[in-house]
Amino acid sequence: MEKLWCLTQVVVLIMVGVLSFGGITTTEGIRFDIDREECLSYNVHFEGDTFHLSFVVIKADTPWHFTEDGVDLVIKGPSDEQIHDFRDKTSGKYEFIVQKKGLYQFCFTNKSPYHENIDFDIHVGHFPHYDQHATDEHFSPLLDEISKLEEALDNIQFEQHWLEAQTGRQAIVNDNMSRRTVHKAIFESICLIAASILQVFLLKNLFERKLGLSRV
Amino acid sequence: MKSGNMRREVVYELLVVCLAVNLLVGDAIWLNLPATGTKCVSEEIQNNVVVLADYVVVSDDHTHIPTISVKVTSPYGNNLHHKENVTHGQFAFTTQESGNYLACFWVDGNNAKGGEVSVNIDWKTGIAAKDWDSVARKEKIEGVELELRKLEGAVEAIHENLLYLKSKEAEMRIVSEKTNGRVAWFSIMSLGVCIVVSALQVWHLKRFFQKKKLI
Numbered sequence: 001m002e003k004l005w006c007l008t009q010v011v012v013l014i015m016v017g018v019l020s021f022g023g024i025t026t027t028e029g030i031r032f033d034i035d036r037e038e039c040l041s042y043n044v045h046f047e048g049d050t051f052h053l054s055f056v057v058i059k060a061d062t063p064w065h066f067t068e069d070g071v072d073l074v075i076k077g078p079s080d081e082q083i084h085d086f087r088d089k090t091s092g093k094y095e096f097i098v099q100k101k102g103l104y105q106f107c108f109t110n111k112s113p114y115h116e117n118i119d120f121d122i123h124v125g126h127f128p129h130y131d132q133h134a135t136d137e138h139f140s141p142l143l144d145e146i147s148k149l150e151e152a153l154d155n156i157q158f159e160q161h162w163l164e165a166q167t168g169r170q171a172i173v174n175d176n177m178s179r180r181t182v183h184k185a186i187f188e189s190i191c192l193i194a195a196s197i198l199q200v201f202l203l204k205n206l207f208e209r210k211l212g213l214s215r216v
Numbered sequence: 217m218k219s220g221n222m223r224r225e226v227v228y229e230l231l232v233v234c235l236a237v238n239l240l241v242g243d244a245i246w247l248n249l250p251a252t253g254t255k256c257v258s259e260e261i262q263n264n265v266v267v268l269a270d271y272v273v274v275s276d277d278h279t280h281i282p283t284i285s286v287k288v289t290s291p292y293g294n295n296l297h298h299k300e301n302v303t304h305g306q307f308a309f310t311t312q313e314s315g316n317y318l319a320c321f322w323v324d325g326n327n328a329k330g331g332e333v334s335v336n337i338d339w340k341t342g343i344a345a346k347d348w349d350s351v352a353r354k355e356k357i358e359g360v361e362l363e364l365r366k367l368e369g370a371v372e373a374i375h376e377n378l379l380y381l382k383s384k385e386a387e388m389r390i391v392s393e394k395t396n397g398r399v400a401w402f403s404i405m406s407l408g409v410c411i412v413v414s415a416l417q418v419w420h421l422k423r424f425f426q427k428k429k430l431i
Contacts, residue, residue, distance in 0.1 A: 031258045031316075119260075146363050153370045160377045164260065167381060171388050178395040185402030189409040196413045200420055211428060 029121040029161050031058070034071070039107040042122055044098050052123040052158055053106070054093040056165035057116050059172055069112030078102025091166060098124075119165040123158040125151050249284065249323050249333045256320040261341055262380050263314040269339040270306035271321075282333045283324045291315025300324065314380070343373040 032038065044051065057071055070090040075083040078100050086092045088111060110116055249255050261267065275281045281303045288297040290313055297307040301324055311317070323333050346369060352362050425431045 029259065031260065033256070142360060143363070146360070146367065149367055150370070153367065153374065156374055157370075157377070160374065160381070163381060164377070164384075167384050167388065168260065171384065171391075174388055174391045174395065178391055178398065181395055181398045181402055185406050188406045192406075192410050193413055196417050200417055203421060204424060207425070207428070207430070211430075 029119065031117060031119045034108055034110045034116050034118050037107065037109050038118075039105060040120065041103050041105050043103050044101050044124060046126050047098050047101050049098045050095055050125045051098050051104070052093070052095040052125070052155070054091075054121045054158070054162040054165075055108075056091040056119045056162065056169055058119055058165060058169045059116060071111060071116065071118065072109040074107045074109075076105040076107070078104065091162075091169075093162060119161075119168075121158060121161045121165075123154060125154065249321055249335060251323060254320045254322040256318050257337070257339075258316050258318045259339070259341065261311050261314065261317050262376070263311055265311045265342045266308070266345045267311060267317070267339070267341050268306070268308045268345040269319070269337060270304070271335055271337045272304040274334040274336050284321055284333060284335060285324055286319065286321050288317070288319045290317060343369050 053075075055071075055073060068090060070088040071086075072088065073086040073092065075085065075094070077083050079102075083096060083104075084094055086094075106120070108118060271286060273281055273284055283301045283303055285300040286297065286302070286305065287295065288307060290296055290311070292313055292315070296309050296317075299305055319337070319339070321335055348362065348366060351365070352358055357365065422431070
């Protein structure tokens with residue numbers, strides 16, 4: 001717990017605030033700027049839940065992005081066991097079944113020398129079936145089906161969020177390409193004109209000197 | 217028989233309450249603010265969406281609760297909410313523009329202790345911000361019908377999201393096609409400038425040499 005708070009200058013902690021006995025389907029999507037390293041935590045309340053997560057690196061608007069650097073993501077469980085890690089990825093999706101409830105930690109490491117903007121989304125799907133709640137009541141099949149529907153809809157919203165983030169990234173790349181074409185053409189023309197003026201000047205200089213020497 | 221039915225009703229109601237509660241869950245973030253500097257959280261929100269949020273400073277030490285300042289801005293720079301020296305507060309608005317909404321927090325200068333401050337932010341957008349209790353009361357619906365209404369709301373939100381994605385994709389396609397045209401035209405222009413400039417060069421040097429009686 002102490003390690004979590006001391007990790008970097010800023011630590012973002014995500015917690016679900018509401019406990020519920022029925023279907024908990026929670027979706028959190030945030031965008032944050034990352035400098036070198038950033039860690040987030042999420043508290044999972046029930047075992048057996050399916051934990052979906054996705055991240056997309058939405059590049060900042062610096063004009064000198066040459067390489068496709070990604071980020072590293074390390075997922076750690078409540079007792080610091082490593083669940084999964086991504087290396088040098090610009091986007092990724094992962095899902096796992098929660099074995100232990102508690103605080104899950106996600107640490108991003110930025111590989112490129114610039115600030116990046118990362119869109120991070122979490123979706124925890126919880127089924128009433130798996131809930132070991134005390135009551136033995138047979139839940140109505142209708143409400144069962146409704147909660148399944150709800151879970152499916154939340155899954156769709158999770159996928160849509162990922163799509164939106166990817167589209168945003170592509171839009172930035174497209175705009176940059178468009179601007180760079182024009183800049184490149186103008187820069188090239190200016191260089192050509194400058195080079196030819198320099199050529200003319202040098203040749204004139206050369207011949208004038210030669211003429212000057214030969215006429216003396 | 218009657219008691220069995222009543223028990224069932226209670227369970228249904230409990231379930232309804234639980235399902236109702238969970239659909240209201242939005243973003244509950246704990247932010248750790250550094251002693252100096254701002255920490256911002258952003259979210260991409262479409263037009264005409266209800267946003268509800270409330271924030272509370274969490275402090276272990278109950279005698280002295282540090283105060284923070286908060287500023288929420290719209291994508292075009294309009295100031296939606298600005299408060300200084302508070303320990304808790306809330307804001308609500310309906311988005312007029314679609315884009316990146318930014319909520320920035322910073323610790324006030326008069327925080328005697330220094331060090332990091334934790335803020336709990338609960339931020340709900342769109343369908344999660346809808347007040348289903350008042351809808352249920354107003355239209356006098358409950359139980360399965362209320363759940364189905366919520367699902368209908370969720371499906372409509374998904375549909376709107378999809379339309380938004382479609383429009384963004386169309387914009388991107390336009391930019392791509394423009395880039396395609398620009399690559400061709402500007403390369404030709406560049407090549408044309410090269411040819412014209414070298415022709416001018418040759419003409420200028422010819423004139424120069426003719427003047428110096430070398431040709």
